[in-house]
Amino acid sequence: MLDLQDMRTDYMKGTLDENTVPSDPYLLFEQWFSEAVNAELKDPNTMLLATAGQNGQPNIRAVLLKIFDENGFVFFTNYNSVKAEEITQNPKVAVEFLWLELERQVRILGKCEKITTKESLSYFMKRxxxxxxxxxxxxxxxxxxxxxxxxxxxxxxxxxxxxxxxxLPDFWGGYRVIPDQIEFWQGRPSRLHDRILYTKETEGWKIERLAP
Ligand SMILES: Cc1cc2nc3c(=O)[nH]c(=O)nc-3n(C[C@H](O)[C@H](O)[C@H](O)COP(=O)(O)O)c2cc1C
Known part of the structure; x- marks a missing residue:
């Protein structure tokens, strides 16, 4: 991954500009995440995971982001849990990172898939x-x-x-959220917030500004 330190200075001014954001949302996420870590927020890797099973009832809970790379966002859980059942019925999920102290949120829409046993084992051994x-x-x-x-x-x-x-229990492991859309939200004065939406395309990502 690229070193985004220079970009961070710009974003610390509390603005987001569709003309200067990186073309790759993972780079922006990495930058925002490291800023959340540097700001010493409590558990900045906490993400809210929303699922909806067969009956369409949305459900939401916090999980911890444990792996993040260009393939997606990985959390670990019990493969027999309610969330796992709902993901089996409907792999489409929504994720939210809320870093209030930085007046930021990141919203992700995508689908969930199990990671390999090898990847789960590698993390399990670190616990x-x-x-x-x-x-x-x-x-x-x-x-x-x-x-x-x-x-x-x-x-x-x-x-x-x-x-x-x-x-490693065979009923325990990771899920990777593979995003189709990632929205970065930066709070601005007078509720005129900056919202930048990345949408996955065949090649790369489309970048759009959304009304606050
Ligand atoms: C800050 C925080 C982090 C959590 N991290 C995880 C996690 O990484 N994995 C997990 O299975 N549950 C985690 N939990 C517990 C879940 O929120 C939830 O209670 C549990 O996974 C059962 O959810 P389910 O019944 O929807 O499957 C966390 C809870 C909190 C408050």
Whole structure:
């Protein structure tokens, strides 16, 4: 990826100009993301993920962005969770990053697909042992009787995996959000915000300014 440090200075003035933004939205995202990190925002990799399953009911929750590159935005989760079920029924998702302190939001429309087991394993191995065991224990989104019962399950699982590496559960891994559209929103005075929409085309991206 290109070094976007010079561009950052411009955007720190709080404007977005369709004539000077990079032609590649990933470059702009990378720049905004590093600015959110530098501003020491709490968990700037938090993204809101909206899904809608077969019945069309939208659902939304926070997940953490763990891999970002020109292929898309990757988060990790339980493949049996409600979100996973909804993604199976309808892979179209919406994502929002909200960096209020910087008066910025990024909105993404796209589709979700599972990453490879190899990629999931590579991230799983970087997680703490407790988080690895947590992935095994949590039947995410299922109803549980009590916190106490859950903690007993954790203890059991700790004993089961007392020795050696904790293996990657086959029901746990990453999803990649592959964007069709990415909108960058920069707050401006008097509600005259800057909105720049990137839409994927066969070759590259179309860039348009949207009314605030
Ligand atoms: C800041 C934050 C980060 C989260 N990150 C993740 C994550 O990376 N993966 C995940 O499965 N759940 C994450 N969660 C929990 C989800 O929001 C949600 O409770 C859980 O995934 C179950 O969602 P579902 O029932 O829609 O599948 C996070 C919650 C918060 C508040």
């Amino acid at each position: 703490s042992r407790d988080s690895q065991i947590g992935a095994w224990v949590s039947d995410q989104s299922s109803v549980i009787t009590s916190r106490k019962a859950f903690q007993m399950q954790i203890e059991k699982m700790k004993q089961k995996f007392a020795k050696g590496n904790v293996p």
